[in-house]
Amino acid sequence: MATEVLQQDAQAPARAATLYHIENPEVENKAERFLNAFAAVLHFTDYKALLDSYCASSAKCGRCVASCQVYQVSRDPRDIPCYRSNLLLDVYRRHFTVGGWLKAHIGGGWSLTDALVDEMADIFYRCTACRRCTLECPLGIDHGLITRLGRYILSMAGIAPKALQVSVREQLEGETRNTSKLPEPALVDTLEFLAEEMAESLGVKLEFPLDQPDRDYGFFCAVSDYLMEPDTLMGNAAVLYAAGDWDRWTIGSRNFDAINYGLFYSDWHLERIIKRLVGEAKRLRAGTLLIGECGHASRSACQFVPVFAGQDELPVKSFIEYTLECIEDERIHLDPDIVTEKVTYHDPCNIARSGWIVEQPRRILRSFVKDFVEMTPHGRTNYCCGGGGGLVSMDETHEWRMKVAGRVKAEQIRATEAEIVVAPCANCKKQLKELVDYHELPCRVMGLHDLVLRAIDIPGGKSARQRQDEAALAATA
Amino acid sequence: MPTFTHGEVSIDVDEDGFMSEPDKWNETVAAAIATTEGVEGLTEEHWKVVNYLRDYYLKFGVAPMIRKLCKETGFKLNKIYELFPSGPAKGACKVAGLPKPTGCV
Numbered sequence: 089m090a091t092e093v094l095q096q097d098a099q100a101p102a103r104a105a106t107l108y109h110i111e112n113p114e115v116e117n118k119a120e121r122f123l124n125a126f127a128a129v130l131h132f133t134d135y136k137a138l139l140d141s142y143c144a145s146s147a148k149c150g151r152c153v154a155s156c157q158v159y160q161v162s163r164d165p166r167d168i169p170c171y172r173s174n175l176l177l178d179v180y181r182r183h184f185t186v187g188g189w190l191k192a193h194i195g196g197g198w199s200l201t202d203a204l205v206d207e208m209a210d211i212f213y214r215c216t217a218c219r220r221c222t223l224e225c226p227l228g229i230d231h232g233l234i235t236r237l238g239r240y241i242l243s244m245a246g247i248a249p250k251a252l253q254v255s256v257r258e259q260l261e262g263e264t265r266n267t268s269k270l271p272e273p274a275l276v277d278t279l280e281f282l283a284e285e286m287a288e289s290l291g292v293k294l295e296f297p298l299d300q301p302d303r304d305y306g307f308f309c310a311v312s313d314y315l316m317e318p319d320t321l322m323g324n325a326a327v328l329y330a331a332g333d334w335d336r337w338t339i340g341s342r343n344f345d346a347i348n349y350g351l352f353y354s355d356w357h358l359e360r361i362i363k364r365l366v367g368e369a370k371r372l373r374a375g376t377l378l379i380g381e382c383g384h385a386s387r388s389a390c391q392f393v394p395v396f397a398g399q400d401e402l403p404v405k406s407f408i409e410y411t412l413e414c415i416e417d418e419r420i421h422l423d424p425d426i427v428t429e430k431v432t433y434h435d436p437c438n439i440a441r442s443g444w445i446v447e448q449p450r451r452i453l454r455s456f457v458k459d460f461v462e463m464t465p466h467g468r469t470n471y472c473c474g475g476g477g478g479l480v481s482m483d484e485t486h487e488w489r490m491k492v493a494g495r496v497k498a499e500q501i502r503a504t505e506a507e508i509v510v511a512p513c514a515n516c517k518k519q520l521k522e523l524v525d526y527h528e529l530p531c532r533v534m535g536l537h538d539l540v541l542r543a544i545d546i547p548g549g550k551s552a553r554q555r556q557d558e559a560a561l562a563a564t565a
Numbered sequence: 566m567p568t569f570t571h572g573e574v575s576i577d578v579d580e581d582g583f584m585s586e587p588d589k590w591n592e593t594v595a596a597a598i599a600t601t602e603g604v605e606g607l608t609e610e611h612w613k614v615v616n617y618l619r620d621y622y623l624k625f626g627v628a629p630m631i632r633k634l635c636k637e638t639g640f641k642l643n644k645i646y647e648l649f650p651s652g653p654a655k656g657a658c659k660v661a662g663l664p665k666p667t668g669c670v
Contacts, residue, residue, distance in 0.1 A: 109580050250580075255667045264626075267668030274625040281633050312669040315654075318632040347668060481669050483581060483655070514669045 106210050108482045109250040118205040118245065123183055125244035130184060133355070135237055139180045142234070145227040147174040152221035152231065157471050157496040158214060166211050169221035169231035175208055176238045209247050212238040216493055217352060217477030218437040223469060232442075235477075239353040251482040252349045256357050259345060260364070266311040266345035275344060278314050286322055291549035294329060299372065300338035305405075306369040307337050308389070309380025310514035311345035317514070320381055323537025326544050327411050331419040337378065343368035346385035347514075351392075351438075352478035358388065359396045365389060366397045377404045381535045383436025383513035384476075387443045406439065408512055408536060412448045415455055422456035422543040423552035430459040431539070432506035434497075434520060435470035436513035449512060449536055456543045463500050471497050473511070475519030490526040494519060498527040512536040571597035581655075583665035590619070590662030599660045603650045611648050611660075613638050618661035628658050628666065 115121065130136045152169040153159055159167040166172070179200055182188040191197045212235050219232035242248060255267035264271050270278075279296035287293050297303070313321050328337055343364050350358025369377055377393065379386045386406045393404050414420045433453060439445040446467045453460050463470070474494025479485045497520070501509055509524075509531050511517050520533040545551045550558075566585060569578045574597040577585040582601050584590060595615055599607055607615070617638050621629045628634075631653050635642055642653075649656030654666050 251667070258667060268670055269627055269667055271626045274627045274629075277625060278630050278633070281630060285632070310669055315628065315630055315666075315670055318630060345668075481667075518669060 106206075106213070107485045107488055108213055108479075109484055110209070110247060111250040111253055112246060115246045118202040118247070119200040121245035122179075122205045122208075122241060123200060125241045126179065126184070128244065129237070129241055136184075138233070139177065139184075142173070142229050143177055143181055143185070145229065146170075147177055147227075147229055149226065151224045151226055155220045155224040157218070157220070157474070158216065158493050161492045161495045162214075164214075167214055169215070170225070170229070172211050172215060172238075173229060173231045173234040175204075175211065176234055176241075179204075205242070205245070205247070208238055209242055212242065213249065213477075213479070214488075215477060216437075216472045216474060216479060218472035219442055220437070220469070220472065223441075236351075236353065236355075240355055243354045244356075248353055249478065249482050252353055252478050255347070255481065256349050256354075256361070259347070260357070260360055265343050265364070267347045267349065268311045268315060268345070270311055270314055270345075272341050275314060275339075275341065279339070282318060282321060282325070285318065286325065289322075289550075289555060290326060290546045292329065292546055294325070294334065296325070297334075297338040299341050302373045303336055303338040304375040305333070305337035305378040305410075306372050306374030306376070307339050307378045307380065308344060308346035308365060308368075308385070309407075310347050310382040310385055312347075312514050312518075313380060313382075314344075317381075317517070317535060317538075319538035319541055320535035321537075323535065323539075323541035323544075324380060324407055326541050326546065327407075327414055327420055327537070330421075330544055330546055331414040338372055338374065340368040340372050340374075342371065346379050346382060346389060348385060348388040348392075349478055349481070351384050351388045358392060362388065362392045362396045366393060366400050366402065369402055370400050375402065377402060378407060378410060379404060380407050381512040381514070381537060383438035383443075383515060385514075386445070387438040390443070406445060406448075408439075408445055408448050408452065411537070411540060412452050415452060421545045422540065423545055424456045424458065424543075426543040426552045426556055427457050427508075427539060428459065429507040430461055430505060431457045431508045431510060432461050432463055432501070432504045433466070434463070434473065434501075434509055434511040434516055435467055436511065436516050437470065437472050437476055438513075440470055441468045449510070452536065452540070453510065457539070461504050461506055463504055471500055473497055473513075473516040473519040474523065475515055480515045480519045486522065489519060490523065494523045495527075498523045498529060501531065502527070502529055507531050508539065509533045510536050510539055569598070569601070571600060579665055581659075581665055583659050584662050585664075587622075587662045587664055594662065595660050598662070602656045602660060604648070604656075604660070607660075608648075610640070614640065614645060614648060614653075614657050615661045618658055618663060622661065622663050628654065628663055 147170040215235050217232050221231045259267050348361045350361050379389050390404045474497050475489050543552050566577050645653050
């Protein structure tokens with residue numbers, strides 16, 4: 089059935105425009121390049137066993153339609169997760185199995201065309217890689233993994249979103265070694281600015297530790313935090329200071345970006361970015377990788393440092409886990425009378441459904457937020473923000489993310505009647521802030537540590553109550 | 566590569582209208598790009614933001630943290646959105662001739 093659909097699509101005269109910019113759109117001999125890339129991936133990786141297993145089951149039952157928030161809105165059959173997976177499985181069956189080869193040579197078969205490669209390039213990026221469909225598949229097919237494999241092969245054939253490629257190239261080959269091209273002097277200037285802000289608001293004079301060797305924690309956040317999220321960073325710093333750990337952490341000047349877009353489209357880049365991260369920790373002789381608020385960065389570090397770091401492996405901890413430990417060990421105090429707004433929590437897919445962080449942020453929030461409300465559903469069955477899988481960094485996908493991929497999320501947030509949506513992820517925050525504007529939702533989006541920053545008492549500095557009183561006074565003045 | 570033309574100004578831009586060669590920026594170019602950002606006529610307040618961004622970019626090679634932009638110009642974030650409807654990163658930085666921000670920005 090799927091083969092017939094593929095052939096029809098190949099003959100279709102008009103094709104919906106690809107959602108994203110491709111750096112070199114005029115790649116020639118796409119089908120040949122795709123098959124060569126596919127062959128190389130099968131030769132050098134373990135994906136063959138996985139594809140054989142998936143081909144032996146099915147990818148056509150369609151149970152996954154109920155779980156996909158893209159399909160729920162678009163109603164486009166191309167957005168059904170198993171339809172998408174079957175595109176790649178069909179190419180595998182035809183070109184990389186004996187049965188497929190025989191069938192093609194006896195007659196009635198088909199061969200991969202450039203048009204089918206274009207079709208895959210469209211469809212594999214109409215998915216937020218949230219992996220919610222894996223909850224439904226009765227055969228245990230991981231459609232998110234197949235989508236990533238499809239994107240990986242496409243990228244090896246020269247087809248990948250420009251936004252991801254440009255960022256990763258700068259991170260691995262550029263002078264700044266980070267995805268936002270933030271040079272070291274700008275990092276230093278930003279850290280000085282944050283220290284001034286903290287001195288003003290929290291009443292403590294601090295210097296951010298840069299390149300300090302032999303510290304317990306090497307801190308890596310999404311580099312975009314240094315441009316966009318001062319309260320998240322100051323919240324992180326406030327916890328470290330209040331817990332008495334100010335002399336136990338450091339930022340590295342040679343690599344301070346935890347973003348790993350390889351997770352979204354290329355195992356080859358994923359591995360190299362992980363090795364860069366570990367290399368910086370090793371240079372600093374840091375004990376543990378402490379990863380800031382970011383879903384995919386936390387997941388890629390936690391799950392792939394053990395895979396790729398070899399003998400340089402070191403423990404990985406999410407900042408959320410660190411803060412919860414500080415609260416439960418009573419090393420920091422959060423004032424429960426400061427945050428009185430209704431607060432809800434958005435689970436980033438990469439650390440909830442695909443990870444290990446579901447209860448920890450809720451325990452943090454419940455320890456100081458009076459009015460906490462859950463979304464429905466939440467936790468491992470949460471809906472994606474609608475910008476996952478790297479889509480949020482492609483501005484050109486904005487309208488689609490607002491109208492299609494993020495619509496279910498927008499309705500879900502509205503239903504909570506929350507005033508504050510907490511999302512501990514750079515990707516999710518950007519998408520959710522855009523959703524709030526676009527759908528005119530009556531709430532604000534912030535990081536988890538932005539809220540912690542409001543409630544934390546600073547030993548030797550100002551208490552949360554004192555800061556709140558001062559702010560109230562300033563507002564009436 | 567697309568070319569953006571407005572009056573006497575003709576510059577190479579990327580798909581989103583950001584300058585491909587930021588060193589070709591001048592005040593006339595800024596005024597021309599501003600027309601694509603829903604800004605008709607740059608006021609003194611616009612120039613305050615643009616000049617700060619431009620100076621910071623020339624010194625550090627990147628845009629400043631948005632909080633720092635607000636603090637140094639004395640404009641709150643919603644005021645910056647009033648001046649540049651697509652916001653500081655996409656609107657104001659484009660007018661100031663900065664390259665398109667990359668990564669999760």
